[in-house]
């Protein structure tokens with residue numbers, strides 16, 4: 001049967017205008033809905049309950065959808081729609097993810113077919129599946145969903161297009177639009193799922209903060225010092241902090257304006273910071289109460305760069321280690337503790353010498369622990385202001401330090417400020 005005949009049949013069964021039915025039918029078929037399924041959903045749409053078999057899911061407001069709903073019919077405006085490639089049962093599949101909203105609320109969705117959704121479209125999704133994700137309902141729009149585009153748009157109290165600032169981003173966010181400065185960018189080769197691939201990784205900044213990013217399909221617009229607009233970025237957690245992912249489906253364009261990047265990191269209590277589960281850029285102040293083992297002069301595996309003991313790498317066995325300097329200092333501010341990890345340059349500062357000096361001292365003493373001892377003497381008992389990237393995982397709370405400076409707060413001034421606070 002031709003589409004025209006299907007439309008004729010439907011129109012006479014349902015007693016509605018043939019041209020109207022035909023245009024709906026065409027829409028659905030264009031979006032790859034099989035014709036029988038399309039006819040079923042139009043029967044439902046035009047109110048022929050008799051042939052719908054299992055019954056039409058009830059129309060619901062977004063705010064009323066719960067994970068217990070098996071499927072729903074919902075009308076809403078598309079706020080965001082971002083393509084992403086996933087590997088499903090061994091093959092790559094392009095899905096569209098985002099949020100839709102009505103007057104009552106908004107909800108995440110995943111579209112498993114290409115329905116051609118664009119931000120700003122108002123749609124009715126008939127028989128959309130509901131699944132639970134992190135305790136919240138999410139819509140699954142797929143083969144069995146009858147999707148139609150409405151000509152009347154809804155007034156929704158949300159921004160359309162997914163514009164966001166870095167500080168607002170959370171792991172799980174999809175189809176975000178950002179205007180950011182590329183603060184740091186390096187090209188790396190990784191062992192991806194399809195063998196070796198080149199990626200870009202680094203740090204993005206805007207007025208609200210800074211976050212790390214990965215560009216899985218390197219574009220020339222992303223380079224150190226550039227200001228860019230990134231459309232359709234998604235956010236995943238990496239080492240305890242949100243990371244901006246720029247994929248082959250993202251659109252990156254140059255901005256001809258400078259992005260002001262806030263220079264202040266959030267200052268927090270140690271305990272408060274650790275409870276967040278990880279922050280990319282944070283400043284903590286605490287007393288250095290101890291220097292941990294594995295500080296001072298250390299050796300790294302030439303293959304994996306992990307710290308080795310007595311020339312033995314856990315993965316690569318007997319190796320010729322590379323000498324390096326590092327400090328793991330435990331900081332305590334009374335609310336909690338964190339291990340500040342200092343790289344070679346910051347370690348040189350607190351040691352008061354470079355790698356050559358450290359090697360010389362170790363040779364003289366015939367013990368490389370003298371380097372850690374020296375650092376311990378210089379650091380323990382003093383208060384430090386440290387800024388960097390905090391990760392919290394099974395290895396504890398570690399702060400990858402970018403700066404590590406003795407706190408210049410005058411204890412007497414702080415005591416006075418404290419007393420004033422108590423008096424007030």
Ligand SMILES: [Zn+2]
Nearest residue numbers: 301304313316
């Ligand atoms: Zn190794």
